[in-house]
Amino acid sequence: MAYSTRYGNGASGAVNERIMAQLKDIIPDGVSDKESDRIVYSRDYWPISLRWELEGSIPALPDCIVWPETTAQVAEIIKLANREHIPVIPYGGGSGVMGGTVPVMGGIIMDMKRMDDVEDIDEKGLMVTAQTGINGMNFERYLNRHGYTLGHIPQSLYCSSLGGWLACRAAGQFSTKYGKIEDMVVALEAVLADGTVIHSKAVPRSSTGPQVERLLLGSEGTLGIITEAILKIWPYPEERALLSFAFEDIAHALEAARGIMRRNVYPAVVRIYDENETLRHFYETEEAEGKCMMVLVMEGDRRLVELEKNISVETCTAEQGISCGDGPVLHWLESRFNVKESSEFVPRGFIFDTVEVSSGWKHALHLYETVIAAMRGVEGVAVASGHASHFYPQGVCFYFTFGGVPPKKKTPHAFYTEVWDAIMRACLESDGSISHHHGIGITRAKWLSEEMGARFAVLERIKAAIDPNGIMNPGKMVRNHDE
Numbered sequence: 156m157a158y159s160t161r162y163g164n165g166a167s168g169a170v171n172e173r174i175m176a177q178l179k180d181i182i183p184d185g186v187s188d189k190e191s192d193r194i195v196y197s198r199d200y201w202p203i204s205l206r207w208e209l210e211g212s213i214p215a216l217p218d219c220i221v222w223p224e225t226t227a228q229v230a231e232i233i234k235l236a237n238r239e240h241i242p243v244i245p246y247g248g249g250s251g252v253m254g255g256t257v258p259v260m261g262g263i264i265m266d267m268k269r270m271d272d273v274e275d276i277d278e279k280g281l282m283v284t285a286q287t288g289i290n291g292m293n294f295e296r297y298l299n300r301h302g303y304t305l306g307h308i309p310q311s312l313y314c315s316s317l318g319g320w321l322a323c324r325a326a327g328q329f330s331t332k333y334g335k336i337e338d339m340v341v342a343l344e345a346v347l348a349d350g351t352v353i354h355s356k357a358v359p360r361s362s363t364g365p366q367v368e369r370l371l372l373g374s375e376g377t378l379g380i381i382t383e384a385i386l387k388i389w390p391y392p393e394e395r396a397l398l399s400f401a402f403e404d405i406a407h408a409l410e411a412a413r414g415i416m417r418r419n420v421y422p423a424v425v426r427i428y429d430e431n432e433t434l435r436h437f438y439e440t441e442e443a444e445g446k447c448m449m450v451l452v453m454e455g456d457r458r459l460v461e462l463e464k465n466i467s468v469e470t471c472t473a474e475q476g477i478s479c480g481d482g483p484v485l486h487w488l489e490s491r492f493n494v495k496e497s498s499e500f501v502p503r504g505f506i507f508d509t510v511e512v513s514s515g516w517k518h519a520l521h522l523y524e525t526v527i528a529a530m531r532g533v534e535g536v537a538v539a540s541g542h543a544s545h546f547y548p549q550g551v552c553f554y555f556t557f558g559g560v561p562p563k564k565k566t567p568h569a570f571y572t573e574v575w576d577a578i579m580r581a582c583l584e585s586d587g588s589i590s591h592h593h594g595i596g597i598t599r600a601k602w603l604s605e606e607m608g609a610r611f612a613v614l615e616r617i618k619a620a621i622d623p624n625g626i627m628n629p630g631k632m633v634r635n636h637d638e
């Protein structure tokens with residue numbers, strides 16, 4: 156098979172026959188170094204890598220893939236890799252969009268999908284214990300069958316895993332009520348870079364020093380492997396209310412959402428689309444023509460839902476929102492997992508991506524306008540739009556989309572990087588944070604030190620202390636001193 160690799164010259168070569176034999180001793184039927192498997196695991200859902208693949212180029216090749224079934228096997232493999240200084244890259248669903256699983260230095264891809272047991276539902280304590288390789292949709296369906304929900308419903312629900320959510324600090328569509336994945340964590344089990352297994356306790360809180368296991372949340376596989384989690388669950392909601400409003404502009408819509416939050420009301424879903432995205436998604440709603448659509452979902456106890464609904468209607472009406480009924484919300488509910496455009500546009504030469512950032516209310520409108528202008532300022536950009544998807548009393552997450560065709564003499568990657576750079580710069584200059592939930596991966600790595608300031612050196616020291624041989628997902632997030 157003819158192809159080139161973007162990072163490195165193929166696999167590291169560190170996994171020789173001796174290492175393969177040792178890996179097979181640990182997991183007899185869970186190791187592969189077949190070329191077809193290595194190509195499959197060469198990338199995640201990073202949009203630019205889809206384009207590269209069409210050009211006959213893959214991001215980077217791992218040496219082999221392992222599929223552990225137990226925490227003990229994970230620990231044994233990590234110990235072996237640490238002794239031999241072989242990179243290990245945790246892999247969940249491969250739905251990450253930042254290149255987080257790309258094995259830039261080769262090594263062992265550790266696919267967690269066989270670790271997919273739901274071990275216990277504690278109905279009294281409203282907690283569930285699960286292995287982290289479980290697929291998101293299977294997990295939620297399991298809970299629903301037992302009368303519960305996790306409340307974590309990312310758009311990638313069907314193709315992502317619990318471990319990936321925890322490692323990237325993911326945010327689901329219903330997060331305004333249920334919280335982000337880190338808010339749902341009660342306890343974790345993880346294998347660190349030297350094979351040490353750590354556990355925390357299934358208690359609602361403890362004042363026993365820093366919660367070291369929480370370092371794993373958002374670490375994107377650079378500190379260890381999260382193998383099991385105990386999470387909060389909720390009884391499946393008995394009632395749902397669906398509302399939508401069209402606003403004159405995004406400023407009025409944001410003010411309405413801020414007003415709802417300020418009254419301590421947390422709808423499960425709040426989404427505000429700018430004029431372009433309203434036209435794209437809600438062109439059938441006449442009242443929304445030329446306006447900004449807000450969709451709201453409230454769910455839970457019947458009487459609380461009624462109250463939240465009344466307060467939301469009152470607040471949106473005060474901001475001159477025009478009620479559009481439940482039609483737009485039903486449309487959103489039906490189409491929310493549909494991402495077929497991405498696979499349709501890439502083969503036609505269209506370069507696109509989505510970029511989520513966060514802002515405090517004080518700078519929110521300015522940040523939105525600055526980022527839209529920054530995207531439009533890049534030659535070749537044809538689509539630049541945004542919506543707000545996650546809300547807090549303190550601020551908001553904006554989710555921007557750009558698409559376009561590279562001008563002549565510019566490679567797709569150069570064009571892609573130019574738009575990303577423009578967005579990151581505009582975001583930092585508007586006092587925003589460069590990522591709300593997709594994480595760092597490869598795309599954002601060069602912006603992380605500016606985002607974190609003096610905290611970045613602390614992160615580097617933590618990495619060096621926990622993973623002195625730099626085996627865990629090397630080349631990501633921070634680099635070890637000797638890399």
Ligand SMILES: Cc1cc2nc3c(=O)[nH]c(=O)nc-3n(C[C@H](O)[C@H](O)[C@H](O)COP(=O)(O)OP(=O)(O)OC[C@H]3O[C@@H](n4cnc5c(N)ncnc54)[C@H](O)[C@@H]3O)c2cc1C
Pocket residue numbers: 199200244245246247248249250251252255256267287288308309310311314315316317318319320321322323324325326327328375376377379380381382494592593628
């Ligand atoms: C169509 C689409 C929609 C999306 N929608 C959302 C959304 O609504 N909200 C959202 O937050 N994200 C979304 N994403 C991004 C992506 O789904 C999330 O980042 C998700 O958390 C990744 O999970 P995964 O299991 O696929 O992880 P992977 O892509 O396999 O891995 C992601 C990172 O986590 C590390 N990792 C994976 N498992 C473990 C583990 N057990 N221990 C330690 N490290 C681990 C990997 O090394 C890598 O660095 C979307 C992506 C797509 C393609």
